[in-house]
Amino acid sequence: MFLLLKYTLLYTVVLMLVALGGMFSERSGIINIALEGIMVIGGLAGVIAIQLMPEGASAFTIVFFSILTAGIAGMVYAALLAFASINLNADQTIGGTALNMLATALAMVIAKGFNGSASAKLDYSNRAFIYDIGPLTVNVFLFVGLAILVLSYFVLYKTRLGLRLRACGEHPQAADSVGINVYKMRYTGVLISGVLGGIGGMAYIIPSVSSWNFEVGVSGAGFLALAVMIFGQWKPFRIFFAAIFFAMFKSLANIASSIPMMASLGWTQNMYNMIPFIASMIILAFTSKKSRAPKAEGIPYDKGSR
Amino acid sequence: MDNKNKSSFGERIASSGAFVSVAASLICIVLGLALGLIALAIINVEHAWNDGLMVIITSGLKSPRNMGTVLANAAPLIMTGLSVGFAFKTGLFNIGAAGQYTLGAFGALYCAIVWQLPWYLCLLAAMVLGALWGAIPGLFKAYLNINEVITAIMFNWIGLYLVNDIMYGKGKSPMYDISTTKTFSLRKAAPDSMIPSWGMSDYFGKLQSVTIAIFIAIFFAIVVYVVLSRTTFGYELKACGFNKHAAQYAGINDKRNIVLSMTIAGALAGVGAGLYYLSTVAEWNPQVSTALPAMGFNGISAALLACSNPLGTIFSSLFISYITVGGTKLSTQYYTKEIADVITALIIYLCAFSLLFKNKIRAALMGKARRIQVGKGGDD
Numbered sequence: 140m141f142l143l144l145k146y147t148l149l150y151t152v153v154l155m156l157v158a159l160g161g162m163f164s165e166r167s168g169i170i171n172i173a174l175e176g177i178m179v180i181g182g183l184a185g186v187i188a189i190q191l192m193p194e195g196a197s198a199f200t201i202v203f204f205s206i207l208t209a210g211i212a213g214m215v216y217a218a219l220l221a222f223a224s225i226n227l228n229a230d231q232t233i234g235g236t237a238l239n240m241l242a243t244a245l246a247m248v249i250a251k252g253f254n255g256s257a258s259a260k261l262d263y264s265n266r267a268f269i270y271d272i273g274p275l276t277v278n279v280f281l282f283v284g285l286a287i288l289v290l291s292y293f294v295l296y297k298t299r300l301g302l303r304l305r306a307c308g309e310h311p312q313a314a315d316s317v318g319i320n321v322y323k324m325r326y327t328g329v330l331i332s333g334v335l336g337g338i339g340g341m342a343y344i345i346p347s348v349s350s351w352n353f354e355v356g357v358s359g360a361g362f363l364a365l366a367v368m369i370f371g372q373w374k375p376f377r378i379f380f381a382a383i384f385f386a387m388f389k390s391l392a393n394i395a396s397s398i399p400m401m402a403s404l405g406w407t408q409n410m411y412n413m414i415p416f417i418a419s420m421i422i423l424a425f426t427s428k429k430s431r432a433p434k435a436e437g438i439p440y441d442k443g444s445r
Numbered sequence: 446m447d448n449k450n451k452s453s454f455g456e457r458i459a460s461s462g463a464f465v466s467v468a469a470s471l472i473c474i475v476l477g478l479a480l481g482l483i484a485l486a487i488i489n490v491e492h493a494w495n496d497g498l499m500v501i502i503t504s505g506l507k508s509p510r511n512m513g514t515v516l517a518n519a520a521p522l523i524m525t526g527l528s529v530g531f532a533f534k535t536g537l538f539n540i541g542a543a544g545q546y547t548l549g550a551f552g553a554l555y556c557a558i559v560w561q562l563p564w565y566l567c568l569l570a571a572m573v574l575g576a577l578w579g580a581i582p583g584l585f586k587a588y589l590n591i592n593e594v595i596t597a598i599m600f601n602w603i604g605l606y607l608v609n610d611i612m613y614g615k616g617k618s619p620m621y622d623i624s625t626t627k628t629f630s631l632r633k634a635a636p637d638s639m640i641p642s643w644g645m646s647d648y649f650g651k652l653q654s655v656t657i658a659i660f661i662a663i664f665f666a667i668v669v670y671v672v673l674s675r676t677t678f679g680y681e682l683k684a685c686g687f688n689k690h691a692a693q694y695a696g697i698n699d700k701r702n703i704v705l706s707m708t709i710a711g712a713l714a715g716v717g718a719g720l721y722y723l724s725t726v727a728e729w730n731p732q733v734s735t736a737l738p739a740m741g742f743n744g745i746s747a748a749l750l751a752c753s754n755p756l757g758t759i760f761s762s763l764f765i766s767y768i769t770v771g772g773t774k775l776s777t778q779y780y781t782k783e784i785a786d787v788i789t790a791l792i793i794y795l796c797a798f799s800l801l802f803k804n805k806i807r808a809a810l811m812g813k814a815r816r817i818q819v820g821k822g823g824d825d
Contacts, residue, residue, distance in 0.1 A: 172594070219794070229797035232538050232594055233749065237794040240742055244786030251781045252488055358735035362598050369595065409610035416599045416606075420585075423596075427589045 141274050143398075146347075146390030147383065148277060152284035153343040155382035157364035159291050160335030162373050164217075166295065167328025168308040168321075168435045172235030173220050174336050175361025176242030177213045181337025182344040183246045183353060184212030187253060189263045189345075198267035202279050206338055213337015214330050216242070221329040225322055228439035243356045250353040260352040265345050278346035280338075287335065292375040304328055308433035311440045321440045339364070363389070366419040372426075373433060385415045465810075466752040469802040473750065474764070477792030478502070484787055485780065492779045501771035501785055511770055513649025517726050519766035520658035521546075524717025525744025526762050527669050528579075528710045530753035534673055535706040536686025541582055541597025542714040543741025544604035549575040549715030550729055550738070551608040553722050557638030558620045558629050564640050564723050568661075571719030572712045578604055579711015583704035593707065601737055612731035620731075627728035640723045658720040663759055665713065670755040682706050714741065746789055749796040765789055 157174050164171035171177075188208035192201050216238070223234040250259040268279045295301040306314035307324040315321050343360050344351045367385050371378030392411030478498065485497035505515045525542045532539035539545075552574035556567040582596035612620050612628060622629045631639050632653065640656040649655045673679040684692040685702045693699050717740065722729065747765055751757030772785020 223794070223797050227798050227801055229800070232540070233745075234794065234797040236540060236742070236745055237790055237797060240746070241787065241790035241794060244783045244790055247783040248484070248488070248781055248787055251783075257777055257781070355735040359602055359737075362602070365595070366599060407610055407613075407615065409606040409613075413603050413606040416603045420596065420599050420603075423591050424585065424589050427591045 142394050143387075143390055145276050146393055147386045148281055149342075149346055150386035150389045151379075151382045152278075152280045153339050153360060154364050154367045154385055155379055156280075156284050156287060156335050156339035156342060157361060158368040158371060158378045158382060159287065159375060160332035160339065161365055161368040162332075162371075162375065162378060163291070163295075163304070163328045163335070164332035165328075165368070165433050165436050166308045166373060167304045167325045168311060168433060168438070168440065169221070169224055169325050169329050170231045170235065170437045171217070171220065171329065171332050171336075172232050172365070173217070173238035173242075174332070174364055175357060175359070176235075176239040177216050177333055177336035178340030178343060178357045178361045178364075179242040179246045179353070180216040180340070181209040181213035182340035182351070182357060183249060183261075184337065185209035185341030186261050186263050186344060186351060187249075189265075189267075190253075190261070201267040206283065206341065209337040209341040210334040211337070213335070213340065214333035217329050217333025217336065220333075221326050224439065225325050225329070228441070231437055231439075239361075243353075246353040246356065258352075259354050260350055262350040263345070265349050268345055278342075280342035280346060283338065284342070287338075288375060288379055295375060300327070305433075307440075308435055311435050315440075315442065321442075325440070336361070363415065366416065369432075370419050370422060385419075388412075388415045388418070463754075465803050465806050466754070466757075466799075468806050469799045470750050470752065470757075470761070470796070472802050472806075473792050473795040473799060476795050477788050480791045481784065481788035485784060488784075489779045492776075496776055496779050497784070500775050501768055501788070504771040504774035505767040507774075508650060509648060510650030510652050511774070513646070513652035513655040515763065515766045515770050516649070516659045517652070517654040517656075517724055518721075518769065519763045520662040520724070521717040521721035521726075521740050522743055522747055522762040522766055523659075523662040523666055523759055524720060525714050525740050526747030526751065526758040527666055527744075527755055528712075528714035528717065528748075529744045530748035530751060530755060530758050531669055531673070531713060532706060532710040533748060533753040534686060535682040535702070536689070537583075537586070537593050537703065537706055537710070539579070539582075539597065539707065539710045539714075540594050540745065541579065541601055541711070541741075542717075542744045543737040543739075544597065544601035545575040545578045545711040545714035546718040546738050546741045546744075547601070547604045547608050548578040549718030550722050551612065552715065553719040554612070554620060554628050554631075554729060557631055557635045557723065561635050562638060564638050567638050567723055568640075568716060568719040571715045571723075573715070575715015575718065576708045576712035579714065580704060580708040583707030586707070587700040587703040601741075605737055609731040609733075612729060618731075622728075625728065626732060627730045630728055631723065631725050638723060639725055640720065654724045654726040656724040658724045661720060662717075662762075665716065666755045666759050669713070673755065714744065717744070743789070746793045746796075749793055749799075752799070 157178060161171050161174055185205045185208060188205040189201060220234055220238055223229040224231040247259045250261055270277055303319045304324050306319060307321050311321045340357055343357050363385060367381045368378060371381040388411055392408045395406060395411055482493060482498045486493040505511055525546060528542045529539050549571035552570035553567045556562045556570040578600060581600055582593040585591040585596040586593045612618055614621060620628045640658050642656045646653050646655045681697045682702050684697055685699045689699050743765060747758055747762045750761035768788060769785050772782040775782055
């Protein structure tokens with residue numbers, strides 16, 4: 140039971156962080172399908188940062204600087220998407236897909252180069268990230284994630300920036316007419332999504348294992364987060380609950396074989412893995428009519444067409 | 446006299462979409478290779494040119510065997526490229542080619558290993574299952590108005606888990622070879638289901654995976670080209686892509702066409718998987734559920750590089766296959782083979798700007814033409 144809780148907490152934080160990232164981007168009007176790639180890059184940067192920490196660095200130093208590195212790496216990578224889709228009016232889905240492909244290849248090249256061997260597997264110590272509270276193991280990302288959730292809600296709904304961001308995702312022409320710089324707002328949205336995606340990628344990789352083979356990227360977690368975001372209807376707290384739901388099934392896939400009652404059902408890991416995807420499709424089918432997707436997402440903003 | 450000819454020629458070229466498209470793609474390729482060279486230099490500056498870029502862009506032709514590998518990998522890539530390109534032409538983004546490919550692989554391998562059917566029936570099974578998996582996002586789009594990209598991404602993973610579950614069957618599936626941890630090799634388990642080589646492998650260093658698959662793929666490319674540009678059906682599909690409402694107004698059933706487009710796109714991707722696995726280029730590993738087949742996503746690259754033109758897809762696929770093979774020939778002492786993937790991905794990222802390149806090329810050509818005309822006017 141604790142195992143289930145542990146994994147659910149772990150995945151909830153990951154999916155929530157990345158989905159919140161997606162939310163900021165899409166609320167500003169840019170479809171961010173590159174989340175998967177951003178996670179890979181962020182995770183890689185975080186892992187390398189941990190390895191490069193000087194011997195005897197305090198746990199806080201390690202955690203703080205590696206998360207910072209992951210966030211910055213994600214942001215820089217997301218800037219590529221922002222540049223293509225905001226400055227050059229490129230198709231956002233295509234740009235994002237290219238970045239996803241690039242991320243996996245790039246991560247393998249960098250990981251192998253860093254290793255100096257033919258293996259893209261990086262080892263690291265995750266001791267600084269994990270705490271035992273009674274029988275439960277939690278990782279530092281839980282606290283980071285909850286803080287970011289509250290912060291996201293606050294920024295999106297209670298600040299001027301949030302209001303402007305949302306305006307750009309709904310009706311950029313109107314936003315522009317009252318003096319909001321649409322390009323700047325969209326950049327902000329995409330860059331925030333890069334930071335959150337990068338941290339999310341690290342949160343996916345670091346806490347559960349102490350070595351990661353970058354050949355697998357993040358195995359679809361970024362796409363799952365995209366589903367979480369839609370399921371959460373582009374709203375922070377709904378995204379949080381959607382993340383819990385998705386995380387539970389993903390955890391079941393991991394631990395089903397070790398729980399006797401569930402093992403007797405005879406379900407395979409693949410089946411549990413399938414469930415969140417099927418569930419999100421069913422829910423999408425029922426809710427599509429009243430979907431609250433930002434109205435202007437995916438459409439390059441053209442000042443001239445106002 | 447001379448000037449006059451030149452000016453009209455320049456303008457003709459500028460207004461010809463094909464030339465501008467090809468030029469834009471070539472720019473993407475050259476820039477991508479240049480960025481790749483920079484990446485190689487960052488990793489190891491001494492060997493970047495001779496042992497890096499030159500290996501990537503010459504290895505494919507170095508030996509008959511390498512050429513064979515290029516062809517064997519290009520055939521399925523042409524199909525997934527056609528799949529994505531076909532959907533693009535009808536205004537849809539088929540990111541689900543990877544999932545349709547997965548289902549196609551299952552169809553082909555199941556018919557081959559379990560039922561021992563002849564290869565063309567296996568290929569048909571691949572096509573049908575791919576079409577089914579393509580139809581789903583089409584149905585969701587047409588009747589529930591859900592973006593096909595989202596549905597396709599979900600069904601990519603559903604398909605992968607489903608297929609792996611059946612093929613692995615907890616290790617007891619009739620398709621699963623415990624000794625290799627992959628599906629049974631068709632060369633031993635079902636030689637009749639292999640796509641015939643017609644003696645082609647003799648020309649390519651006895652590489653058994655060189656089969657008539659490449660011709661089948663080219664045949665499909667021509668069919669798709671004819672359907673899209675020479676038939677009413679193709680015109681209707683494209684009309685829906687250009688402007689759904691206008692098409693509706695003109696009496697075209699747009700819902701039916703969306704479903705049909707995705708179904709056909711899925712069928713093409715499914716055939717691609719059939720060509721790959723029935724040519725025994727590799728076996729399927731059902732125990733890896735963490736990554737979708739790269740062929741599906743490379744299809745996006747092939748289609749984009751060819752500006753979705755079916756005939757162009759043949760060449761873009763050959764090119765991508767060519768540099769990928771080149772990447773595998775890099776000396777592991779200096780570089781890793783994924784550098785080739787980096788270059789492909791960079792090229793595709795640049796392709797996202799191809800509209801910009803096209804406008805620049807057009808402007809440059811038109812500008813030149815106009816200058817010449819102005820000069821001529823002064824002479825008179």
